[in-house]
Amino acid sequence: MKPVARPAGPLPVRLLLGSLFLAVLAVLCVVGSWFAADPIEILDPRAASLLPPGSQRWVIALTNGTTVVAEAVRREEDHWVVLRRGNDEELTAGEVTSLQLRNYWLGTDTLGRDVMARLLHGGRVSLAVGSASLIVALILGIGVGMAAGWRRGWTDTVLMRLVDGLMAIPMLFLLLLLAAVFRPSLPALVAVLAFSSWMGVARLVRGQVLSLREREFILGARAIGASPWRIAVRHLLPNTMTPLSQDAALRLGDLILAEASLSFLGLGVQPPVPSWGNMVAESQTMLLDAWWLTFIPGAAVALTVIAAALVADGIRELARTHETAVPWT
């Protein structure tokens, strides 16, 4: 029973909300990390570690190349008096090369690194790894799915058995196995994540191609002598866009989640490069004293995945309203 046709309404709120969040996040992480402090720079681990969010500290660079972080600074005749870890310490005027008040909006971690900077840089790493592996998984999945659905027969059987087999392995086990035998580096991580994720795309595309290839417009294209390559790119691919984009949105969330889990386990992005997952891993021992260190990056992962799920939901809703208004056939 088909619902009565109605005109396509405005874009679903979920789609707008989700994509807006992802876009803002991407801009923040990419642009913001240019302006943010160095995420791996350790200033004064004794005086600057584990500051709560919203702290302000003076960062004083000395001529010997080290830095001192102090709660307060005052000038007395020929020297500086700095309040460091509750004690007044004296610094001669010639020793100090620069003096700067810095805001630690999200506090600092165990080594005194700026959590805000790490969150932005880590987000850039997490988003980049997630999207790169999504692209690789899509290319691999679309290729295999089209080959299987178009050629059918033996090609289909062999490829789909392979897909079934890989899908039966618990993903994290597969990731663990791959991460253990291949040296952890960012490209390897992308390859590993993509390898554990392409099967779903292949299955989806194959199903779509199997039903599309029987349709008249494909028959028409074949009749006028279009090459398989042209049919794939010009006819099959555009017609699988709706389910594919919905799947891609969900998959992006899954991949970001997988990267976070893997980095949390110490087998993903390797320190000192920050990622949301390894930020949680590094701070979990400080859970009782500094809960925000664990829960801020954790919440960032969760919000990103929710946004991706909202986008997927919105695309489905959009497709539903669109489909009833403009029938394909």
Place this chain on the structure above:
Amino acid sequence: MVRWLLRRLGAGLVLVWLVATVTFALVSAAPGDITQRLNDPRIPPAARQRWRRDFGLDRPWPVRYAVWLRDAAMGDLGYSWLNHRKVLTVLGEAVPNTLALAGLGLLLEIGGGVALAIVQLRRPHGKGDRLITLASLSAYALPPFLVALALLYLFSFRLPLFPPSHMFSPAGELQHGLPRLLDLAHHLILPVIAIGITGMGAVARYLRGSLLDERSQHYVLAARARGASERRALLAHALPNALLPLITMVGMSLPFLVSGSLVIEVVFSWPGMGQVMYNAALGRDVPLLLGGTVLATVAVVAGNLIADIAYAIADPRVRL
């Protein structure tokens, strides 16, 4: 039925063989081997060579593959480099612990999901319904490690109600009978909640949709016409039918359950399969990793088979 079962078992075997082959190929494709980890320059090359021979690494990969496959088929998954024991012994000790944890987690996931969906169906599109829908969506998006750490923080550190790790307290492990069981239960609560809570949202989301569909079916209307209360029509008539596809869904979510419990086991130091695999990955214990992956796949394939059989038993319309 018997023919179907045989065919499914055959297909399952092929699948497991495929997984074994692919994982073996991946591991073999990786550069280096165990002997390179022992990078003490004082080790004479001859000793290195002997180790390679002992581990069977000096043979070409087709031979290694054939030997490994033959042994695996006969129930011998090799020797763990890290634990200096048979892979099967190491895994055998861990599997019951994981089964207890993941099984209870699954129960919570289904039970909680069904309960949530029923509450939502009291007033569809009402405030409560929307709230639970939102909560279910967020639960799905929560990273398992975050859930585990949040539970630890709240109910073990802030409110010291539950132990933060391991299966037994030192005193509980020495006891027998009921006190031992109670100690185990005490340790189980947090990890089980951590496993169940993310899947609960997915079950509730799915069941809410299918219950809404079922409720508008004629047989539910007929039940209402015969004088069944709204509640009875929902619980006794619509629910059993809506639950059916859930069997398949649970079967399909098994790999995720196994993956999810891995992280939980690591956070709670639960001595299960996930923990074993994690340590194997950190120590690059290839035989253990291979064996664990194959065993997990066998479990998933078997779980799917059981789900299909359960579906056929639950739904008389399905003939195998």
